[in-house]
Amino acid sequence: MMNEALHVVVVGGGAAGLIAAGCAARRGYRVTVIERNPRPARKVMITGKGRCNVTNDSTVADCVANVPGNGRFLYSAFSSFTPQDTMQLFEELGVPLKTERGRRVFPVSDKAVDIVDALVRYARFGGTQFVTGRVTRLLVEDGVCCGVELENGSTIEAYGVIVCTGGCSYPGTGSTGDGYALAGQAGHTVVPPRPSLVPLVVSTPDCADMQGLSLRNCSLSVTDTATGKTLFEDFGELLFTHFGVSGPLVLSASAHIRDMQPNRYRLTIDLKPALTPEQVDARLVREAEQKPNACLGNMLAALLPRSLIVPVLNAAAIPGETKCHSVSREMRRRLGEVLKGFSLTVQEFRPLAEAIVTAGGVSTKEINSKTMASRLVSGLSFAGEVIDVDAYTGGFNLQIAFSTGMAAGNHI
DSSP: OOOTTOEEEEEOOSHHHHHHHHHHHHTTOEEEEEESSSSSOHHHHHGGGGTOOOEEOOOHHHHHHTOTBTGGGGHHHHHHSOHHHHHHHHHHTTOOEEEOGGGEEEETTOOHHHHHHHHHHHHTGGGOEEEEOOEEEEEEETTEEEEEEETTSOEEEOSEEEEOOOOSSSGGGTOSSHHHHHHHHTTOOEEEEEEESOOEEEEOTTHHHHTTOEEEEEEEEEEETTTTEEEEEEEEEEEEOSSEEESHHHHHHHTTOOSOOTTTEEEEEESOTTSOHHHHHHHHHHHHHHSTTSBHHHHGGGTSOHHHHHHHHHHHTOOTTOBGGGOOHHHHHHHHHHHHOEEEEEEEEOOGGGOSEEEEEEOGGGBOTTTOBBSSSBTEEEOGGGBSOBOOSSSHHHHHHHHHHHHHHHTO
16 A cells, blocks of 8 residues: 555546546545546536447457557557456446447446446545646656646645546537647647547538438448548448538548548448348339329439438439439439439548547657556656547547556556
């Protein structure tokens, strides 16, 4: 057991910070968590649409594979605190869990607040103190971090400081990029932050017509036109917006786009994934035979949401007033191709403030992968999203927070 007089300051009361605090407290340290918000873990409250996808019940190798940038850096942390360890911890904290499609793990209650409350209980072990405030400077003397200075001018001395401030996505939750400034002040390299798990802006004049349309059963693929490679392909829910596309499927896809350039990436939506191209053609023939004098635009109401009809006809270069009995085989072929492959060209990510996760952050080259300790300044550690690591959807980003937080707390 460590000397109780040794004080640890955790900067940031999110998922990583609360885990780090609880872990350090259990090792006998006196712990203070400094959080900007009156209530900790605000970002956890909104994850998984308020249900909190707490982790993914997968192997360490799968976790690493789902971190597109610097995944190998996390191997030791994932191995020391696995998704199964996360699940056991929350069960022990009184939160029953369940596993859903894609091995995504949620609280049985479907309430993120249960995860937040459990994290706070874990962090409060041994009398951990919570201070509402903003850290503006690390106190570094002769290469050693010995405390922090707050916005109000007060200082707190510490034996160790763990920076867990998150990234700069969803700034309303407190993730405003403060950690990058603190790291930079300590001499660390900060990889420029960029959005990950973010809606996409696409180029099409029909976006306004489709705004608000949700497709719950479609498949989406992302192609890099510069290489011809398919980067992503999955099935699920997609939402059309005034600027382009969003929804779970698009957020997942966005994480696979690592080098955003206008017009480089193509989204292809299969609007009829349950039907083969031959079945789509047969359906078009049958509908046309049943309504030979109807306009094609009206006939398509049997196959598509109304707001999709004009965009689909435009993509197929077919006038909507064309009578069904006048539809040629070539028109039908083009229409079938669009139904099975409605194409959109990506222009850019939406702003970083709208991203679920921030890519970029404190360079992993300057952090010990086993302990999360700074390689440049003694007594300083990092955990969570402030580090240059980000993962795909499915609970992997929270697992990064838990594994790195536990590593930092265990190796003060």
